[in-house]
Amino acid sequence: MKKSLLILGFALTLFSCNKETQAAKTSEFKTAYVNIQILSDSLQEFKDLESQSKVKMEEMGRDLDARVQQFKLEAASFENEAKAKGPQWAQLKGQELQKREQELGMMQQAMTRQLQDEFRPKNDSVTSKMKRFIKDYGKKNGYDYIYATADISSILYAKEGYNITDKILKELNDTYKGGSKTEDSASNTAKEENKK
Template sequence: MKKSLLIIALAISIISCNKETQTKEAAAFKTAYIDTAKLMEEYTEAKDVTEKYKAKSDEAAKKLEVQEANFKADAAYFEKNAQANGQAWAQQKGAELQQRQQQLQYAAQTMAQQLQGSHATEMDTLVKNVKKFIKDYGKEKGYDYLYGTGETASVLYAKDNYDITNEVIKLLNEKYASSAKKEEATEAKKEEKK
C-alpha cells in the first residue's frame, strides 16, 4: 500500500511539473491579431485597385451606353418606317437589329467578365503580397502567432492590446507609397529621355 501511494505521489508530481512547463511555454508565446477586413478597407493599394477597376467599368459602361443609344434610335426608326417600306425591308432590318442587339449583349458580358477577371487577378496578387508582408513582419517582430479576424475570422476573442491592425496598415501604406513614388520617378525619367 505504501509503495502504491508513493508511486501515485510520484506520478502526480511528474504530471504537475510537466503542466507547469507547458504553462510557462504557452505564456512565453508572443501573439497578436490583425483585422483583415479593416486591413483591406484601409490599405491604400487595395483602394487604388478597386478605384482603378471602378473607373474602367464606368468607362466601358459609357461606351456601351453610346452603342445602346444608337441601337435604340435605329430600333425606333425601324418601328416608325416598317410598314411604309414593306415587309421584305422590315424582315431584313428586323433581323439586322436582332443581330446587333445580341452583339451588344455579348459585348457587355465579355467586357464585364474581362474586368472581373483582371480585378480578381490583381486582388489575388495583392492579397498574396499582404500575406507575405505579414509573415515577414511577424518574423521580424518575433511573433509566434499572428491571427486574422474579419470576414473569415480565425480568432473568436482577443484582447484589444493584441490588435496590431493599424500598425500593419500604416507600414503597408508607407511601403506602397514609397513604391508608387519610385514608379513615378522612373516614369518621369522615361519622359525626360523622350
C-alpha cells in the same frame, strides 16, 4: 500497495509539473490579429487598383454605351414603324433587334471578363504581398501567432490590444508610397535622360 501509491504520487507530481510548464509556455505566446477586411478596404494599393479598374471600365464602356443608346432608339421607334411597314417587316426587324440585343450582352460579358482577367492577377499579387508582409512583421516583432479576422471569422472575441490592423495598414501604405516614389523618381529620371 505502497509501490503503487508511490508510483501514482510520482506520476501526479510529474503531471502537475508538466502542466505548470505548459501553462508558463502558453502565457509566453505573443499573439495578435489583423482585420483583413479593413486592410483590403483601406490599403492604398487596393484603392489605386480599383480606381484604375473603374477608369478602364469607363473607357471600354463608352463604345458599348453608344451602341446601347442606338439600340434603345431603334427599339423605341420599332413599334411605330411596324404599323407603317407591315407584319413581315416587323418580324424581320424584331429578329434583327433580338440578335443585336444578344450581341450587346455578349460584348458586355466579354468586357467584364477582360477586366477581370487583367485586374485579378494584380489583386492577387497585392494580396500575396500583404500576406508576406504580415508574416515578416510577425517574425520581426516576435509574434508566435497572428490571426486573421473579417466580417465572418473564427475569432469571436479578442482584446482590442491584440488588434494590430492599424499598425500593419500604416506600414503597408508607407511601403507602397515609398515604392511609388521610387518608381516615380525613376520614371522622371528616365524622361529627363530621354529629353537630352
